[in-house]
Amino acid sequence: MLEPLIRSNLPRLQSLYDRAPSPARDLLASARGWFLTRLRYGRGTSELLEELRRHESWRPTDISSYQLSALSAVADFARRTVPFYASYSQAPLRSLDDLRALPVLSRETLRRNTGLFLSSGVPPHRRIRAGTTGTTGANLSVAYTEDLARANWALLLRQWAWAGVSPREPRVTFFGARVVPPSRTTPPFWTRNLAERQTLASIFHLSEKTAPHYLDFLESHAGEVLEGFPSVLAILADFALSRGLPVPMRVVFTSGEPLYPEAREKISRAFAAPVFDSYGMTEYCGLIQQCAAGGMHLIPEFGYLEILDDRDEPVSPGEEGHFVWTGFLNRAMPLLRYRIGDRGRWQTGSPCACGRAFPLVVPTITRESDILRCPDGRLFSPRALNQLLKQTASLRFCQFVHAAPGRVVIHIVPGGRRAPEEAALLRERLQSLLGPQIRVSFELTADPLSRPGGKIPLILNQVRP
Numbered sequence: 001m002l003e004p005l006i007r008s009n010l011p012r013l014q015s016l017y018d019r020a021p022s023p024a025r026d027l028l029a030s031a032r033g034w035f036l037t038r039l040r041y042g043r044g045t046s047e048l049l050e051e052l053r054r055h056e057s058w059r060p061t062d063i064s065s066y067q068l069s070a071l072s073a074v075a076d077f078a079r080r081t082v083p084f085y086a087s088y089s090q091a092p093l094r095s096l097d098d099l100r101a102l103p104v105l106s107r108e109t110l111r112r113n114t115g116l117f118l119s120s121g122v123p124p125h126r127r128i129r130a131g132t133t134g135t136t137g138a139n140l141s142v143a144y145t146e147d148l149a150r151a152n153w154a155l156l157l158r159q160w161a162w163a164g165v166s167p168r169e170p171r172v173t174f175f176g177a178r179v180v181p182p183s184r185t186t187p188p189f190w191t192r193n194l195a196e197r198q199t200l201a202s203i204f205h206l207s208e209k210t211a212p213h214y215l216d217f218l219e220s221h222a223g224e225v226l227e228g229f230p231s232v233l234a235i236l237a238d239f240a241l242s243r244g245l246p247v248p249m250r251v252v253f254t255s256g257e258p259l260y261p262e263a264r265e266k267i268s269r270a271f272a273a274p275v276f277d278s279y280g281m282t283e284y285c286g287l288i289q290q291c292a293a294g295g296m297h298l299i300p301e302f303g304y305l306e307i308l309d310d311r312d313e314p315v316s317p318g319e320e321g322h323f324v325w326t327g328f329l330n331r332a333m334p335l336l337r338y339r340i341g342d343r344g345r346w347q348t349g350s351p352c353a354c355g356r357a358f359p360l361v362v363p364t365i366t367r368e369s370d371i372l373r374c375p376d377g378r379l380f381s382p383r384a385l386n387q388l389l390k391q392t393a394s395l396r397f398c399q400f401v402h403a404a405p406g407r408v409v410i411h412i413v414p415g416g417r418r419a420p421e422e423a424a425l426l427r428e429r430l431q432s433l434l435g436p437q438i439r440v441s442f443e444l445t446a447d448p449l450s451r452p453g454g455k456i457p458l459i460l461n462q463v464r465p
Helices: 002-008 010-019 022-040 045-055 060-081 096-101 107-112 146-162 211-220 230-243 261-271 382-391 419-434
Strands: 128-132 140-144 171-174 190-193 198-201 225-228 251-254 275-279 288-290 296-298 303-308 321-327 338-346 361-365 395-404 407-414 439-444 459-461
Touching: 010 022, 022 146, 022 190, 045 146, 060 096, 060 303, 060 321, 096 303, 107 140, 107 338, 128 382, 146 275, 146 288, 171 230, 211 230, 225 230, 230 251, 230 261, 230 382, 251 261, 261 275, 296 361, 303 338, 382 395, 382 419, 395 419, 407 419, 419 439
Parallel strands: 171 198, 171 225, 225 251, 251 275, 395 459, 407 439
Antiparallel strands: 128 140, 190 198, 275 288, 288 296, 303 321, 321 338, 338 361, 395 407
């Protein structure tokens, strides 16, 4: 179990990594990349990918049959091995509609009772632990297995194949890894994972001042695959478009937060490449991926999706509702009828031009957010600050409010006894990241600040331009 070992020692390893010179950081990043490569491309991955490619010829009846079988298997496993589901009805699922006899699970119930969702069918030493902040800025601890991580990677490789990308092609990554020390002011702001031909770039050092360095860096990787959080790639796209010269990449993959039409258009124009989006979650109970024809497809091998109204009844075709997921692959923490907090609708009309029968879904409302702009020109996307929240466990809601020039207030809705202590530590981490030009404080509040329509942004900018 390599990944759990790395995760358990991550704080100590991060400290050593930050103190190392740039060439040594490349070696350390490549060492971890080698471990991940062994996991992702281990025994069975290529066979699974071949099987997944065959599933693309499924008809709607094949999908329904597969999902009913998978639902029955995961429901039976959960009721036998997970304490939370011990009282659930043992009646077998004979149709997809039978699932509605089970109650809908809220995210808050899961957050408050995480230990009750761990399956005895997976030994503790085989669980990989991770954290997510979801759509509310509240931390949630989850568990999964290496088998799930490998299957998830195979499904990502299938989407790469839809874009004409082969495994291990060179790629540039803008996700949340802290690849250089926060205090660094000169390039390089990136490091290399030689094992996967991957260059990891920092999302914590973006600013008008560093923009030329980032653009030169991207130009040196022109024609490669580009992947990252939409808000981060949109910042880079603004840099490129303001200079008037696109940086041509082969293809762009976005995930981790909403990709809105304006950001998609900017990213596609700035990098002269098609954009393939995907929707997933750290709870590993569902997946939606975009094909080359532009359709957002429910991935039927990953989980079963219901879209329900406020009364937990199925919505009409084309009507917006709550996403409620039942995952097929996560035996460490199976989730049945999990209302994650996001919304969307089934896409109606003609089948997708790609020819696949996978259902079409339109995610419509997840978390919107502003960009935090520091006095020295640094730009922090929602996902950059989101990384700070993964070390907390007692915050029900959290958002960062740019209340005045030089002042950020962390609004926190407590969700546990340790909330004040975790809030203080969060303030220290954010103060260290932003530096002395901005004063950071926190407030414990009853409710988060919301926008019209009830949307709760992670970053709320109240400073006038």
